[in-house]
Amino acid sequence: MTTANPWTYAKGLHELGNGAWAWLQPDGGWGWSNAGLIVDGDHSLLVDTLFDAKMTRTMLGAMRDATGLAADDIGTLVNTHANGDHTHGNGLCGCAEIIASTASAREMEEVSAARLAAMMAAAPDLGHTGAYLTEIFGAFDFTDVAERAPTRTFSGALSLAVGDKAVELIEVGPAHTAGDVLVHVPGDRIVYTGDILFIDGTPIMWAGPVSNWIAACDRILAMDVETIVPGHGPITDKAGVRKVQDYLCYINGEARKRFDAGLSAREAAHDIALGDFASWIDAERIAVNVDTLYREYRGDTSSPDIVALFGLMAELKR
Numbered sequence: 001m002t003t004a005n006p007w008t009y010a011k012g013l014h015e016l017g018n019g020a021w022a023w024l025q026p027d028g029g030w031g032w033s034n035a036g037l038i039v040d041g042d043h044s045l046l047v048d049t050l051f052d053a054k055m056t057r058t059m060l061g062a063m064r065d066a067t068g069l070a071a072d073d074i075g076t077l078v079n080t081h082a083n084g085d086h087t088h089g090n091g092l093c094g095c096a097e098i099i100a101s102t103a104s105a106r107e108m109e110e111v112s113a114a115r116l117a118a119m120m121a122a123a124p125d126l127g128h129t130g131a132y133l134t135e136i137f138g139a140f141d142f143t144d145v146a147e148r149a150p151t152r153t154f155s156g157a158l159s160l161a162v163g164d165k166a167v168e169l170i171e172v173g174p175a176h177t178a179g180d181v182l183v184h185v186p187g188d189r190i191v192y193t194g195d196i197l198f199i200d201g202t203p204i205m206w207a208g209p210v211s212n213w214i215a216a217c218d219r220i221l222a223m224d225v226e227t228i229v230p231g232h233g234p235i236t237d238k239a240g241v242r243k244v245q246d247y248l249c250y251i252n253g254e255a256r257k258r259f260d261a262g263l264s265a266r267e268a269a270h271d272i273a274l275g276d277f278a279s280w281i282d283a284e285r286i287a288v289n290v291d292t293l294y295r296e297y298r299g300d301t302s303s304p305d306i307v308a309l310f311g312l313m314a315e316l317k318r
Contacts, residue, residue, distance in 0.1 A: 007227075009234035013062045016227055016235075018188050019165070021066065023059050025050075028201045028233035029281050030136035033085040036192045036229055037063050038185060040163025044069050045076040046096065047183050047192045047229075049089030053146045056089025076160065078169060079150065080194025080231065081177040082107035084116060084142075091146030099158070100150040101171045103179025108149060117142035129307070132314035172196060172216035174207040180216065184223060191220060192229045199233030199240045202277070203247060204285040205292045206304070210252045217245035247277050251286065255293040265294040266312060284316035 007014065014022045019039040025032040036047035044067075050056040060071045077096040079087050082104040090098055100108070120137060123130035158169040165187060173180030176195040183192040196216045198204075205213065220228065220241050228236045251272070258268035269287045277283070288309050295302070 007235035013059075013066055014235070015066070016188070016190060016229075020185060020188050020190050020227075021063065022192075022229045022235060023062070024234070026234075027281060028198065028230075031085045031140050033083075033195075033232055034229055035059060035086075036183070037067070038162050038165060038167060038183075039067055039069065040165045042073075043161075043163035043165075044074050045078060045160065045162045045167060045183075046074050046093060047078050048080055048086040048194065048231075049077070049092065049146075051085040051088050052141045053089055053092060053144045054141060056092050056146065059089075060092060076162070078181065078183055079104060079108075080183065080192065081173065081180045082111065083177060083195065084111070084113055084145075086194065086231070088113055088142075088145040088147060091148035093148075097152055098148060098150045099152045099154070099160075099169065101173065101179035101181050102153040102155050103171075103173060104177065104181070105150045105153045105179075107178045113142045113145040113147055128314045128318065129311040132317060133310060170219065172212065172219060174209070175213035175216050176203065176205060177207050182216070182220065184225070186224070188227075189225045190227045190229070191223055191225045193220060193231060195231035196220070197228065197230035197233070197236065197241060197244050198280075199230045199236045199244070200280055201233050202280045202282045202285045203244055203289070204282075205248075205289045208292045208296050210248055210293060210296065214245055214248050217241050217248070221245075247280075250275075250277070251289050252293060255290050256297065258290075259294055259297050265291045268294070269312060269316060284313040287312040287316055 009026055011026055021037040023035040031051045038045040064070050071092050072095045074093045074096045077093050077098045079100040123133045156171055160167040168184040170182040180196055221238055254272045255268055269290045274283055291304055
């Protein structure tokens with residue numbers, strides 16, 4: 001852990017105090033996401049589920065042991081964004097109201113676990129790309145998921161109450177994905193950021209624009225918070241937020257230089273030196289980041305070629 005912060009980065013449930021919890025999954029790489037739980041009396045709010053049903057069952061069992069709340073006791077589930085490592089266990093909270101941004105709910109309809117399962121089934125025939133997919137996703141079972149769509153959506157902001165606790169949902173996407181949401185508990189000075197923050201790991205920008213993501217970091221920095229639970233990586237503080245923002249500013253600047261010089265996105269991804277960020281895991285995600293930035297510079301609103309991008313990441317990783 002690189003930030004001056006007291007929290008241990010160990011797998012499992014961590015009590016943050018006053019009914020707030022974080023579920024952490026080192027090393028925070030592909031699919032190893034964090035989640036959270038907010039409790040006040042008999043009221044509860046779960047922040048995200050995990051990449052498959054087995055992992056989510058384990059997490060919910062630990063939460064039950066710690067709080068006495070079974071999965072069906074959870075009243076509200078907030079998905080911070082649409083990616084499956086934050087949603088594929090939704091159906092295990094069968095009684096919860098599931099809240100997401102409108103943009104995230106739309107994106108969840110487009111990318112299902114079945115699509116991931118099909119991609120993994122094809123991996124043995126995809127050469128280096130398939131080997132890379134197996135390396136990063138082989139630990140997860142996309143045939144054992146519990147998908148459930150949001151039952152309530154919003155845009156902009158939404159105020160909730162968990163017992164006597166005020167909880168603010170703040171939409172800051174599109175950035176990492178189309179509809180990223182922060183979950184802020186002002187009374188406890190805690191914010192759960194979803195994948196707006198990857199700590200000690202390389203952020204991946206599927207959507208952009210990069211200015212929105214940089215502004216989302218500014219939004220967190222302006223909050224009166226002392227405990228920041230990222231979507232991936234260790235619990236952090238504002239120093240961790242600044243490092244993510246620094247990465248985004250650096251990659252934007254370096255990509256723009258190469259775009260203006262006429263390099264292709266592939267050439268730029270190979271050419272950019274990561275410098276201070278080279279030690280972060282999953283550095284090959286620069287392939288996606290540069291591709292998204294190049295499409296932004298061109299005003300291109302088409303969808304990325306996901307298979308080609310995984311191929312380029314595999315190439316960079318070798």
